Amino acid sequence: NKQVLLRDYVTGFPKESDMDVKTSSIKLKVPDGSKAVLVKNLYLSCDPYMRGRMNRPIIASYIGSFQPGSPIAGYGVSKVLDSGHPDFKKGDLVWGITGWEEYSLITATESLFKIHNTDVPLSYYTGILGMPGMTAYAGFYEICSPKKGEYVFVSAASGAVGQLVGQFAKLLGCYVVGSAGSKDKVDLLKNKFGFDEAFNYKEESDLGAALKRYFPEGIDIYFENVGGKMLDAVLQNLRVHGRIAVCGMISQYNLERPEGVHSLSALFLKQARMEGFLVPSFYHKYSNYLELVLPYIKEGKVTYVEDIAEGLESGPAALVGLFTGRNVGKQVVVVARE
Numbered sequence: 001n002k003q004v005l006l007r008d009y010v011t012g013f014p015k016e017s018d019m020d021v022k023t024s025s026i027k028l029k030v031p032d033g034s035k036a037v038l039v040k041n042l043y044l045s046c047d048p049y050m051r052g053r054m055n056r057p058i059i060a061s062y063i064g065s066f067q068p069g070s071p072i073a074g075y076g077v078s079k080v081l082d083s084g085h086p087d088f089k090k091g092d093l094v095w096g097i098t099g100w101e102e103y104s105l106i107t108a109t110e111s112l113f114k115i116h117n118t119d120v121p122l123s124y125y126t127g128i129l130g131m132p133g134m135t136a137y138a139g140f141y142e143i144c145s146p147k148k149g150e151y152v153f154v155s156a157a158s159g160a161v162g163q164l165v166g167q168f169a170k171l172l173g174c175y176v177v178g179s180a181g182s183k184d185k186v187d188l189l190k191n192k193f194g195f196d197e198a199f200n201y202k203e204e205s206d207l208g209a210a211l212k213r214y215f216p217e218g219i220d221i222y223f224e225n226v227g228g229k230m231l232d233a234v235l236q237n238l239r240v241h242g243r244i245a246v247c248g249m250i251s252q253y254n255l256e257r258p259e260g261v262h263s264l265s266a267l268f269l270k271q272a273r274m275e276g277f278l279v280p281s282f283y284h285k286y287s288n289y290l291e292l293v294l295p296y297i298k299e300g301k302v303t304y305v306e307d308i309a310e311g312l313e314s315g316p317a318a319l320v321g322l323f324t325g326r327n328v329g330k331q332v333v334v335v336a337r338e
């Protein structure tokens with residue numbers, strides 16, 4: 001059983017060498033009397049929150065740390081090979097938390113969702129049909145309280161979550177601008193995802209001035225994925241009754257001392273709302289989301305771009321690449337295709 005193990009706790013930017021790929025043995029059978037599920041992992045999802053799990057456990061986090069010497073874990077798409085659980089049987093396809101390894105014995109079966117729709121790429125259950133999709137759905141529709149015609153700004157806009165938020169906002173009739181870290185990503189936002197405008201934040205010396213250029217009347221909704229200087233710039237450009245959905249702050253995850261945000265007084269001056277959320281609190285709405293998004297995919301109203309890394313060995317590089325913006329779209333690792 002090939003596995004990706006955490007070598008030791010990480011400080012600062014994660015490196016490929018913080019993980020090892022090793023082979024160990026596993027019995028391809030659920031132990032007698034156990035309610036666990038034995039799966040073959042097909043697609044693994046690289047997600048920014050996994051960085052928090054590489055910290056020494058004393059650093060506060062909403063989810064536990066990985067164990068040095070043990071395989072890391074994350075969302076994935078898997079096929080059931082053996083099951084001691086009445087809800088799962090051999091041959092079922094599932095998505096949920098699994099190990100970064102070829103085969104996993106999953107005991108936390110409450111985090112598994114059964115896959116019923118297989119007329120879409122299975123890898124989509126790491127992205128648009130999985131956790132990042134639910135994040136875009138809950139964050140945009142529930143936290144942003146969006147209305148037709150509003151001015152929407154999305155950061156890390158070409159990524160797993162951002163590309164969907166922008167498309168959902170366009171479908172609602174909003175004016176949408178995205179920021180991303182390369183020319184190719186900016187082109188993707190404008191030409192593939194239908195954003196009204198997009199810019200490369202790395203080429204802007206004054207982010208506040210850049211936002212003023214695209215939002216002369218200010219921003220109604222900011223879908224926050226990056227934090228730091230971008231958040232400050234948005235606060236300076238908020239409209240009255242603006243809303244900020246704090247989905248994540250990837251620019252801060254590798255800093256030992258997070259950057260200060262100086263413009264928070266905009267929240268009362270503009271009578272604005274800033275609200276954080278964690279997607280697992282919305283998983284009870286997953287079937288509602290599928291009802292909305294599956295037709296969108298089939299009718300071509302929403303498109304989804306993935307960045308596919310082949311083989312478990314490519315996992316560590318793919319994962320750390322999230323923090324340098326190497327990924328173009330949703331970063332997926334293929335372990336096996338069936």
Ligand code: NDP
Nearest residue numbers: 048159160161180181225247248249250251277278279325
């Ligand atoms: P992405 O697919 O967007 O990948 C991460 C991207 O972040 C990179 O490609 C890079 O794009 C950008 N980035 C990396 N470092 C920086 C930096 N220092 N400053 C600005 N941008 C940076 O990831 P996801 O779509 O999966 O996640 C987006 C955000 O959503 C993250 O903050 C994540 O933690 C959060 N999240 C929150 C959830 C929740 O429940 N609240 C659930 C899922 C995700 P670029 O080239 O544009 O810089």
